[in-house]
Amino acid sequence: MHAYRTHSCAGLTKDNVGDTVRLSGWVHRVRDHGGVLFIDLRDHYGVTQVLCDPDSPVFAEVEKVRSEWCIRIDGNVKARDPELINPKIPTGEIEVFIRDMEVLGAAEELPLMVFGDQEYPEETRLRYRYLDLRREEMQRNMTLRSDVVASMRRRMWDQAFREYQTPIITASSPEGARDFLVPSRLHPGKFYALPQAPQLFKQLIMVSGFDKYFQIAPCFRDEDPRADRSPTDFYQLDMEMSFVEQQDVFDTIQPVIEGVFEEFGGGKKVDKHWPQISYADAAKWYGTDKPDLRNPIKMQDTSEHFRGSGFAIFAKLLEQDGTEIRAIPAPGGGSRKFCDRMNSFAQKEGLPGMGYIFWRDGENGMEAAGPLAKNIGPERTEAIRTQLGLGKGDAAFFLGGKPSSFERVAGKARDVIGEELGLTDKDRFAFAWIVDFPMYEADEETGGIDFSHNPFSMPQGGLDALSGDPLSVLGYQYDLACNGYELVSGAIRNHRLDVMIKAFELAGYDEAEVKKRFGGLVNAFQYGAPPHGGCAAGIDRIVMLLAEEQNIREVIMFPMNQRAEDLMMNAPSDPTNEQLRELHLRVIPQED
Template structure:
């Protein structure tokens, strides 16, 4: 017999009754039932109930074991009494009578329990992550992550892609976040950088003549943490293709992503119709460029109904350039109690409030109610109702000003309304492509023009488009949103040097600076670069959605905390004087 096990803790069933078996695992819990000791023995695969009574030669050893001791047992498989069968586990029809027990590893008093579903502070969970990972939910999440990555690889190979690895130690390159710098011992005073993404390398792979590339790529960004983002490193499905247009990328990516969600989504509906929504429309309708389409609410511009109206606040606001009034429809939200609750929500978000109208039936007629309705009159309220497609029992909420000032709150309000009124379909994955991103943005204080998104994207209209107003230039850039999260981001790349130099010039970068900052790309594009494009999909976020988790750290095996600290390993740590001397570095103490 094998030194540690003949079967896993998920293998045994009625067909093994009478056999002598060997199992190894952890003591999940111990129960004493009138002198008979039961142990739920757990390994990665499942749980088997083992027991010993005073007649067992191993009874004295079984009495000593405690929770999370690692043990090996030899015993005989017995069928459980029919009334004691546990249908919740695969081994629930049998149990093992222990004949021999060996302790493989004792456990001290535990800082967190593996058995049960107790909540522990995140600091405790991350400091003792190896114990936290023993818990059933974490075992399931990490297994899901591994299976998703394996499935992605198979699907990419089936689509004719080849996997290539790109360097981890490289040169600094702007990707929209801070780099992690690595000092060079051999070149004092110079630094490498950990790649924020394999962006330039994958473009060079296309220049090298490889038609389809992918990689499950580690990426490193010194970012502020949030629930759906790691503050240090993350993994993405990185891909690039030559001789493609935007739609070709969509047609390639959709079956891969949809297939993953169908395979691992637990039976939840996966939308097959993925609309393409412009960045401008997404901002107007949803208040975000990563909308949750499970919520059917679309916001609308209703400025014309308030222009010159009796509601002086909105009427005067609309006399200013760049302002508008936006309505958030709320089907079934037509009660004063709900309207007051949403008004309080807006105040918590830092706004003075949120105007509202709700419609009710009075003497067989549809009547608008609320402070706004009284100020603007029945004709305007009826026009608003007609535009929004609302009726008796419905409501609408209104925000005004420059969209940049209220758009984020409007998007949050739309989400809250959808959830509180039960309009959001939770049992579904809803996808959409966001397209036509602006290439440039303008600093509100200085008026300076800079890139809004990826600077390597091809502008729509090519060189000619760059001759006009930069703020009107749209790029062949796109994101894929699902259930309120950005899953994929990509672009058709700018592979022409004349367009590239012009695009960077509009953002204030001289040709010499572009050549200096991106020498490999500029030089490579002198030698017949093909048209190419691609994208990257966030592995962590995909698994987070599939696992139905709200925090990305629940699907990362060894994550950092919110302060970008590894409490288990003690990182970041102070270097030794010898290390600093080797690198020709000196640490300046913070005041």
């Protein structure tokens, strides 16, 4: 007999009745029913009920075990009485009478319980992550993550991609976040960087003549944490292809993502049609570049209805350049109570409020109500209602100013309205490609020009496009949004050295700086670089959506906390003096 088990704790059925078996696992819970001890024995695969009464030669030893002790038992498989069958588990028709037991690992008093649905502070859960991971939900999430990665790999191989590994210790590159720097012992005063993404290397793989590349790649970015983002590292499905246009990349990655969501989405509908929405339209219609299309609300520009109107705030606002009034339709939101609640929402988000109009029964049929309606009159309110396609029982909310000042709140308000009015379809995964991103953005404080997204993207129009206003240049850059999250980001790359030098020049990098920082890529582009492009899909975020979790730490095996600390391993930690001397470093104490 095997030293530890003949079966897993999910492997026994009524066909095993009468067998002598050996099981190993953790004591999930213990129940004493009148001198008969029942133990739910758990391993990674499931639970088996084992029992022991005073006739067992090890009854006295079994009495000592407590929750989360790791034990091995030998015993006889028995059929449960019909009324005691548990149909919820695969082993529910049997139980095992214990004949022998060995304690493999006793447990101290637990800082958190594995059995049950108790809530614990995140600090406790992360400090004792190995216990937290024993819980059924966490076992399910990590198994899902592993299965998703395996599925992605199979689907990429099925499209003739091969997986290649790129370096973890490399040079710094501008990817939009801070680098994690690694001091060099052999080269005092110089630093490596952990890769924010395999960006440069995957482009070099294309220059090297490999037509299709993918990798399940770790990426490292020193970022401020959010619920949907790790503050230190994450994994992505990274891919690149040669001799492709934007649509080729879309056609390649869609069946991979779509297939994964169909396979692991729990039966939810997975949209087949993925619309392509420009960055400008996404901001205008949804207030974000990662819209949740499960919500049918689309914002509209209603400036003309307020220009020169009796509502002085909006009328005067529209006299300024670059301003507009945007409406958020709210079908079914036509009550003063709901309108006041949304106005309070805007105030909590830092705005003075949101104007609103709602339509209700009046003496002569449908009438418009609310402060805005009184100020602009029935003709303008009717024109607004007609434009927005609204009717009795509906409402509309209005925000004004320069779009950059209110779009974020407008987007959040659209989400809240969709949720509260039951307009958002929860049983669906809705995808959209966001395209035509601006290549550059202006720093509001300095007025300087910098890259707005990936600096290695090909500008639409090539070199000619870079001779005019940088802020009007669009790139072949794209993101895939799903249910309000960015899942994929990518671009057709800039493979022409002259275009690349000019593109960086507009962002304040002269040719010497480009050659110094990206010498490997610059040199490679002199020897026949093919047109190429690709994308990267965030694995952590995809699994978070599939697991129906709100926090990305629920699908990462050993995540950091909000302050980028590993409470379990005590990282970051203080280096020893010997380590600092070897690296020729000195730590300067932080001033209070």
